[in-house]
Amino acid sequence: MLSVLDIFRIGIGPSSSHTVGPMRIANRFWKRLKVQGHREATHRIRMIFRGSLAFTGLGHGTPRAGELGLLGFKPETIDLDKAEAALTDLRTQQAFTRDGQTVQFDPDLDLIIDYDQPADLHPNEMEMQAFGASGDLIYARTYYSTGGGFTASHTQLCKPAKNDRVATHKGDVPYPFGSAADLLGLCDQHDLTISDIVCANEDARRPREQTNDQFDRVTDVMLAGIERGLNTTGILPGGLKVKRRASDIWAKLTTMPAANEKETLFDWLNVYAMAVNEENAAGGQVVTAPTNGAAGIIPAIIRYYCCDDAAVPDYKKIRIFLATAGGVGLLYKQRASISGAEMGCQGEVGVACSMAAAGLAAVWGASPNQIASAAEIGMEHNLGLTCDPVGGLVQIPCIERNAIGAVKAANAARLALHGTDQGKVTLDQVIETMRQTGLDMSSKYKETSQGGLAVNVIEC
Numbered sequence: 001m002l003s004v005l006d007i008f009r010i011g012i013g014p015s016s017s018h019t020v021g022p023m024r025i026a027n028r029f030w031k032r033l034k035v036q037g038h039r040e041a042t043h044r045i046r047m048i049f050r051g052s053l054a055f056t057g058l059g060h061g062t063p064r065a066g067e068l069g070l071l072g073f074k075p076e077t078i079d080l081d082k083a084e085a086a087l088t089d090l091r092t093q094q095a096f097t098r099d100g101q102t103v104q105f106d107p108d109l110d111l112i113i114d115y116d117q118p119a120d121l122h123p124n125e126m127e128m129q130a131f132g133a134s135g136d137l138i139y140a141r142t143y144y145s146t147g148g149g150f151t152a153s154h155t156q157l158c159k160p161a162k163n164d165r166v167a168t169h170k171g172d173v174p175y176p177f178g179s180a181a182d183l184l185g186l187c188d189q190h191d192l193t194i195s196d197i198v199c200a201n202e203d204a205r206r207p208r209e210q211t212n213d214q215f216d217r218v219t220d221v222m223l224a225g226i227e228r229g230l231n232t233t234g235i236l237p238g239g240l241k242v243k244r245r246a247s248d249i250w251a252k253l254t255t256m257p258a259a260n261e262k263e264t265l266f267d268w269l270n271v272y273a274m275a276v277n278e279e280n281a282a283g284g285q286v287v288t289a290p291t292n293g294a295a296g297i298i299p300a301i302i303r304y305y306c307c308d309d310a311a312v313p314d315y316k317k318i319r320i321f322l323a324t325a326g327g328v329g330l331l332y333k334q335r336a337s338i339s340g341a342e343m344g345c346q347g348e349v350g351v352a353c354s355m356a357a358a359g360l361a362a363v364w365g366a367s368p369n370q371i372a373s374a375a376e377i378g379m380e381h382n383l384g385l386t387c388d389p390v391g392g393l394v395q396i397p398c399i400e401r402n403a404i405g406a407v408k409a410a411n412a413a414r415l416a417l418h419g420t421d422q423g424k425v426t427l428d429q430v431i432e433t434m435r436q437t438g439l440d441m442s443s444k445y446k447e448t449s450q451g452g453l454a455v456n457v458i459e460c
């Protein structure tokens with residue numbers, strides 16, 4: 001069973017599957033060469049991107065992320081200034097030195113965007129190859145970036161699927177759950193909240209203080225992303241000439257006489273979500289929640305509902321929020337997917353909306369059934385949402401979509417609190433519906449920029 005901390009990972013923009021995942025894969029391969037005893041003989045490395053990593057990789061900064069991983073940078077700790085300097089060295093020298101070993105890597109020759117060979121087991125495929133001094137291929141391994149920064153090797157994905165993936169790890173945690181029905185049953189049986197169940201499972205992995213520290217760190221990074229986004233102006237990188245808008249809206253909200261329109265709630269949620277996603281689009285630091293493309297929804301809700309007027313966070317409340325939202329995120333990850341390349345945007349913004357609705361309902365004191373209902377409503381009205389980023393950049397429709405997702409999440413939580421049970425549609429049913437819809441969706445609408453807005457909006 002996965003940890004909720006795997007759902008909330010600190011990394012850099014613009015994409016968890018196309019930036020964070022490839023960076024991790026390149027690092028994994030470097031370690032793998034050592035484990036397999038091939039590292040010393042490695043003279044040259046090559047990386048090949050296929051599927052969605054090829055089609056939208058350039059817009060998502062995938063090649064750069066792969067190179068940074070090869071150079072030893074990690075998403076959680078990357079220093080962006082040092083990273084830029086290291087990339088310049090790599091391009092000039094066409095080689096890099098790591099762990100005392102110099103390896104050839106010419107980005108013009110050794111970084112291949114393969115549009116022809118289809119991806120095999122998952123739409124985000126990345127093959128890594130190592131060559132010896134005489135140019136012979138000595139080792140190759142294929143990996144997949146499976147969404148939200150998760151990665152898997154070809155061998156891992158080939159393992160036969162289990163009907164109940166959680167059942168195989170039952171001994172790991174005190175309250176294993178593989179479905180929302182399991183989770184609600186555990187809450188009922190032990191008279192615990194969803195957050196209690198999730199935290200008790202985390203306690204089996206590490207002391208509670210460490211989990212809390214990580215929740216607080218994640219909160220700080222989310223809120224810092226909002227602050228940077230609110231205070232940065234200019235044009236986003238990538239060539240679409242998209243202007244940052246959060247700072248202008250923020251200036252209006254904070255300098256104009258307090259508006260008494262009821263709709264200002266939308267403005268606040270919009271501005272916080274857009275601030276994060278503009279930072280993400282600019283390659284800044286964000287938290288996967290559950291992905292980078294959907295990174296603005298949960299921070300927007302936390303900033304509006306769990307911080308005071310001076311933006312001071314209520315960490316205790318936020319831990320309950322994150323544990324609950326993370327528990328719901330685990331259900332999507334375990335029963336379907338959080339990858340836009342597999343599910344379309346319903347698997348990113350839809351899941352984030354569902355998680356945020358559950359977290360907000362929890363801090364409002366909702367029962368487990370009401371929380372599940374909030375999560376269900378948050379997804380039900382995102383079903384079928386396609387992924388069609390213009391120019392392959394995580395900007396249009398992604399930035400505004402997070403704003404709309406945040407407003408929808410608050411509304412879903414509100415609606416759920418008016419009921420007492422899960423309603424006609426259960427959370428498990430809506431997750432399964434999302435999965436089936438994702439499978440049926442044409443690949444044109446799954447992070448390939450070959451359909452939708454991506455082909456109808458002229459890039460200029």
Ligand code: SF4
Pocket residue numbers: 293294340344345346348349386387388389393394395397398401447
């Ligand atoms: S459209 Fe949605 S899934 Fe696609 S890149 Fe944008 S946020 Fe991610």
